[in-house]
Amino acid sequence: MQLTREQITSVDGQNMWELIAGFPNQWDEAMKIxxxxxxxxxxxxxxxxxxxxxxxxxxxxxxxxxxxxxxxxxxxxxxxxxxxxxxxxxxxxxxxxxxxxxxxxxxxxxxxxxxxxxxxxxxxxxxxxxxxxxxxxxxxxxxxxxxxxxxxxxxxxxxxxxxxxxxxxxxEGEEALSETELFLSQQGELLSDISDNEALSLARELQDTLPIVYSDSTVMKPVNQRWRNQFEENSKTLSYGNVLPEMTHNEIVGWEQVVHLTGRLSVIMLFDKADDKRVRKRMRIVKDLIEDQVASIHVLSTRGESRLTRMFSLIQMADWTSFYLAIINNVDPTPIAKIDLLKSRLAEE
Ligand SMILES: O=P(O)(O)OC[C@H]1O[C@H](O)[C@H](O)[C@@H](O)[C@@H]1O
The missing domain is CATH 3.40.50.10490 (Glucose-6-phosphate isomerase like protein; domain 1)
Known part of the structure; x- marks a missing residue:
């Protein structure tokens, strides 16, 4: 089901839409500065x-x-x-x-x-x-x-x-910065099409679940973190994540006792072509081992040539997915009331 412009503007009071859609321009401005x-x-x-x-x-x-x-x-x-x-x-x-x-x-x-x-x-x-x-x-x-x-x-x-x-x-040099700018503009066009796009479909599948993000622990670690931070601040949705290979040495066992959460957890696995081959294999095995306990499991791969573009391809996807999840949840993505409250309490002491 598609979103309407009215649906978005009635929830997105402070226009996070503009900011996410304007990211490629911001990139260009930052390059100039x-x-x-x-x-x-x-x-x-x-x-x-x-x-x-x-x-x-x-x-x-x-x-x-x-x-x-x-x-x-x-x-x-x-x-x-x-x-x-x-x-x-x-x-x-x-x-x-x-x-x-x-x-x-x-x-x-x-x-x-x-x-x-x-x-x-x-x-x-x-x-x-x-x-x-x-x-x-x-x-x-x-x-x-x-x-x-x-x-x-x-x-x-x-x-x-x-x-x-x-x-x-x-x-990598200037060409990676320029490739990323072009990529972000092109992918941004697709992800802002509210009749149908990948981020919107993903957000719909994540609704009413706790998204867990897994990835390799070197290059993809902050991309993983961005997904969780954006779910939390934009969608007001608690999110959790971990990196491989470490989670295959402890956390994987914890999946044995989550029967009470079956159907309430979704998993997003982030892949990049430069991931360690053994980590990639571990990720696939983890997927097999947990698949029947989750509401949905999503495998996302980076796109683009340079390492820089690849990292930002999934960052932009995170930004849009978290935005759409906020709209679907009927919450304004911009305010961060709990952080404001915490800061005002800190100021009291
Ligand atoms: O970038 P700064 O101004 O240092 O802010 C750092 C952080 O501070 C606050 O907690 C904001 O609510 C966060 O969203 C922000 O990322």
Whole structure:
């Protein structure tokens, strides 16, 4: 059954539709903002990279970490906390990512990294982070503001791509950025056709279930995480996930005692052509072993040529699927009432 425009506009009060549909343009804008990037970081000194960010602003760092897994010569760590690890020092490239520039965990971690003499770059649209960057004169990339951080993934990821590329840490270049932009426009056209599209059909099959997302643990790990985060923030639907091979050493056994949930769980398996072959085989076996306990099981494969395009092909699918699930659930995808409530309670103490 198709959706109507009226159905969408009556639920999507703050126009998440526009943001998801506008993602390819955002990608293009982010490429333009960062095309003449120049940094004062001393790349010869850098021997490890530590990124900090929370929620939607940790997704860019997670993606660059996974994307550069096979080519970056240095370890990359992503911190989602007030504190930084003891190893952060003057040879650490420390990238602070906060869309608003006011997230307390990110600001606290940044302060510690400053004290330890790390080389700092900030990616933000404003707030205290931008203020600190200008006052304390560390490198920053200013991105446009005014939208929910999770809808600003192009603005948070492309600068990271450009930083890593500038420092010579990547094996794919500009052509991967352009291929991704073109791919996102073309796939976006298909996924925004409300008469019938893949994301909408998937959302319908997921309705009234708890979606569980499985994937390989290297390149696809943050893509897996994006699916869950978007189900949670956009669709207001609890989602769970895990990565292979690890889950085949413990979690798979847990499927023995979920009889009371049979029919209430759905599984999404994310595949990429570069997945480890043994992991791929494990994934297929897992599918066989759990198939009769789930409401539905969906195998999704990345599309496109470059690793970058492939990762973002399923990110865009996640964004649209979570959007449609929100509309089907009759909830506005934009507000995040529970996070707002939590923040106001935190401010009381
Ligand atoms: O990007 P920031 O402004 O630092 O925000 C990070 C996170 O903060 C809040 O919890 C928002 O509700 C999240 O959606 C967001 O991703």
């Amino acid at each position: 960062t095309e003449d990037l120049s940094l004062s970081v001393d790349s010869d000194k850098v021997n490890k990279i530590c990124c900090v960010g929370m929620g939607g602003s940790a997704m860019g760092p997670d993606l660059i970490k996974a994307y550069s897994f096979g080519c970056c010569p240095h370890p990359v760590e992503v911190i989602r906390h007030y504190s930084v690890p003891n190893w952060v020092d003057e040879n650490t490239l420390f990238i602070a990512c906060s869309f608003s520039g006011n997230t307390e965990e990110t600001l606290s971690a940044l302060e510690q990294a400053r004290e330890k003499g790390a080389q700092i770059i900030a990616i933000t649209s404003g707030g205290t982070l931008l203020l600190n960057a200008t006052k304390e004169e560390f490198d920053y990339i200013k991105i446009p503001g005014g939208i929910p951080p999770r809808a600003a993934l192009g603005f948070s990821f492309v600068p990271l791509f450009r930083i890593f590329s500038y420092l010579g840490f990547l094996d």
